[in-house]
Amino acid sequence: MGRNGPVMNPVCCGAQVPCDRCKARDLAVCAVLDEQELQRFSAAATSARLEPGQTLFHEGEPAEEMFSLTEGMIKLYKLLQDGRRQITGFLMAGDFLGLAFGRTYVYSAEAVTPVRLCRFRRAAFLRLLEEMPHLERNLLGRASSELAAAQEQMLLLGRKTARERLATFLLAIAERQHRGDREPVELLMSRSDIADYLGLTIETVSRTLSTMRRVGAITLDGKSRVYIPDRDALRSIAGL
Amino acid sequence: MGRNGPVMNPVCCGAQVPCDRCKARDLAVCAVLDEQELQRFSAAATSARLEPGQTLFHEGEPAEEMFSLTEGMIKLYKLLQDGRRQITGFLMAGDFLGLAFGRTYVYSAEAVTPVRLCRFRRAAFLRLLEEMPHLERNLLGRASSELAAAQEQMLLLGRKTARERLATFLLAIAERQHRGDREPVELLMSRSDIADYLGLTIETVSRTLSTMRRVGAITLDGKSRVYIPDRDALRSIAGL
DNA sequence: CGAGAGGTTGAGCAATCTCAACGGGGGTGG
DNA sequence: CCACCCCCGTTGAGATTGCTCAACCTCTCG
Numbered sequence: 419m420g421r422n423g424p425v426m427n428p429v430c431c432g433a434q435v436p437c438d439r440c441k442a443r444d445l446a447v448c449a450v451l452d453e454q455e456l457q458r459f460s461a462a463a464t465s466a467r468l469e470p471g472q473t474l475f476h477e478g479e480p481a482e483e484m485f486s487l488t489e490g491m492i493k494l495y496k497l498l499q500d501g502r503r504q505i506t507g508f509l510m511a512g513d514f515l516g517l518a519f520g521r522t523y524v525y526s527a528e529a530v531t532p533v534r535l536c537r538f539r540r541a542a543f544l545r546l547l548e549e550m551p552h553l554e555r556n557l558l559g560r561a562s563s564e565l566a567a568a569q570e571q572m573l574l575l576g577r578k579t580a581r582e583r584l585a586t587f588l589l590a591i592a593e594r595q596h597r598g599d600r601e602p603v604e605l606l607m608s609r610s611d612i613a614d615y616l617g618l619t620i621e622t623v624s625r626t627l628s629t630m631r632r633v634g635a636i637t638l639d640g641k642s643r644v645y646i647p648d649r650d651a652l653r654s655i656a657g658l
Numbered sequence: 659m660g661r662n663g664p665v666m667n668p669v670c671c672g673a674q675v676p677c678d679r680c681k682a683r684d685l686a687v688c689a690v691l692d693e694q695e696l697q698r699f700s701a702a703a704t705s706a707r708l709e710p711g712q713t714l715f716h717e718g719e720p721a722e723e724m725f726s727l728t729e730g731m732i733k734l735y736k737l738l739q740d741g742r743r744q745i746t747g748f749l750m751a752g753d754f755l756g757l758a759f760g761r762t763y764v765y766s767a768e769a770v771t772p773v774r775l776c777r778f779r780r781a782a783f784l785r786l787l788e789e790m791p792h793l794e795r796n797l798l799g800r801a802s803s804e805l806a807a808a809q810e811q812m813l814l815l816g817r818k819t820a821r822e823r824l825a826t827f828l829l830a831i832a833e834r835q836h837r838g839d840r841e842p843v844e845l846l847m848s849r850s851d852i853a854d855y856l857g858l859t860i861e862t863v864s865r866t867l868s869t870m871r872r873v874g875a876i877t878l879d880g881k882s883r884v885y886i887p888d889r890d891a892l893r894s895i896a897g898l
Numbered sequence: 899c900g901a902g903a904g905g906t907t908g909a910g911c912a913a914t915c916t917c918a919a920c921g922g923g924g925g926t927g928g
Numbered sequence: 929c930c931a932c933c934c935c936c937g938t939t940g941a942g943a944t945t946g947c948t949c950a951a952c953c954t955c956t957c958g
Contacts, residue, residue, distance in 0.1 A: 498817060498897050498898060502817040502818075504813040504816040506813070518802065519798075519802045520803070551791040554794050554798060555787075555794065557798060558794060558797060561802060561805060562758065562759045562801060563759065565804055565805055566760070568805060568808035568809065569736060569764060571812055572746050572808065573736045573746075575816045575857065576744040577742040579914095580913080608936075610937095617815065618915090619914075620936090620937075621915075621939085624938055625914095625938080628939080641937065658738060820946070848904070848905090850905095859947060860905075861905095861907085862947075864905060864906050865906080865946095868907080881904080881905065899958100900958095901956100902958105903954105903955090904955085905953080905955100906952080906953075907950100907952080908950085909949090909950090909951105910947105910948085910949090911946105912946095912948090913944105913947085915942105915943080916944085917941090917942085918941090919939085920939080921936100921937085923936090924935090925932105925935105926933085926934105927930105927933105
């Protein structure tokens with residue numbers, strides 16, 4: 419799969435501002451790389467696209483590739499045999515995935531929106547990593563904040579009520595989308611995805627959102643646009 | 659707080675076999691360090707002890723130190739303002755903690771059993787890290803497996819029933835303690851800790867264990883010794 | 899021996915789930 | 929262009945798991 423077309427909005431290093439240096443390269447990694455390193459990265463990477471619903475890889479498959487997202491949203495999830503699903507995270511432009519040091523992927527990854535990403539053969543990536551310690555530091559920082567987010571999510575799943583979960587979720591999205599206090603939040607994922615992320619059923623998600631609307635905590639525009647009139651009010655519902 | 663007494667069972671690099679090189683040093687990090695590096699590490703570290711119930715640090719405090727556990731068990735947890743608690747993990751000899759790249763600790767840490775650990779000033783540790791890229795790789799590997807464990811726990815908290823949670827928990831402990839199929843598992847933590855780890859109440863934990871005993875899935879000897887006659891049976895209860 | 903902490907058990911309750919009906923929007927085929 | 933269908937989301941009613949509150953038990957410690 420080769421490069422196809424210009425990159426619209428590559429985001430670098432998890433930062434929000436697209437970085438000129440990788441704009442033309444469809445790379446999300448360019449953290450502290452110098453020009454020469456960046457070229458070597460480009461050489462090791464190929465670009466790819468996914469449509470909503472398409473699977474990037476399944477839990478348990480041999481982890482032969484690593485990816486960085488340059489556009490769109492991907493969900494990560496784990497399944498029990500009877501089909502119960504837990505979504506462990508939503509990734510956005512600038513995020514890495516597949517950084518498994520084990521032999522196989524420990525989760526499945528599927529596109530939520532149309533996605534553009536950059537693939538590395540695992541071995542090649544690890545070789546590059548070897549030679550660029552500053553990149554390793556960057557990855558360690560990412561892993562560390564992902565871990566913090568995971569612990570936050572454990573608190574949510576283990577101890578928060580449905581109301582609190584939804585409130586927490588909406589606030590987190592608002593922050594991630596850098597929405598001003600007046601701007602709406604866009605839910606790019608389905609109710610079913612939200613439910614499986616929050617450890618609830620779609621019915622409970624739906625009911626809880628309806629109640630929040632009725633109470634005036636949020637306004638809904640269509641199914642996926644959410645206005646939050648008073649963020650502090652929502653924060654107090656979120657329980658933190 | 660200086661060194662006090664001989665080290666009984668330091669565990670290295672998260673591996674299970676104590677390593678001679680750090681036995682005398684009360685260090686858990688000696689991964690791929692050569693003799694000189696190890697000496698520098700010893701120089702940067704001080705040793706400490708904690709009694710059960712003592713707190714190492716609280717969520718939100720400035721993260722000025724990092725630790726590696728050489729003996730005993732520590733629990734990590736997060737709180738909501740009303741006191742609801744989620745334990746996000748139990749650490750054992752060889753584990754790191756406090757590896758926050760942010761300014762503050764993102765969780766609290768408290769001793770479950772008597773604990774022996776090794777403290778580093780954060781700045782000193784990061785400096786050492788800078789100079790020992792192989793150590794950084796080691797930490798990245800640890801972070802990556804912690805992340806995998808966190809995702810497994812999200813699946814548990816979001817989607818498993820009380821029975822499945824307990825079964826999963828017992829199996830995980832059995833593995834961590836490398837118990838043969840006949841040997842009992844030791845629950846070093848209280849029912850309340852187990853409940854807060856599994857997102858349940860102590861009553862549900864107690865009832866569920868009783869039921870498992872009644873059904874013959876486990877045998878209890880006192881409050882904390884658990885025999886698992888048939889691990890596969892328990893695995894099938896665990897739902898994976 | 900009494901007090902307190904930790905654990906178990908019981909009864910009733912409540913939050914969330916399950917099952918089911920219904921509605922709207924978008925795509926498709928006649 | 930319209931009718932139909934299907935997917936997704938919403939709403940309702942009843943079931944169920946796990947929680948709350950309370951009693952009781954056991955062990956340890958003073």
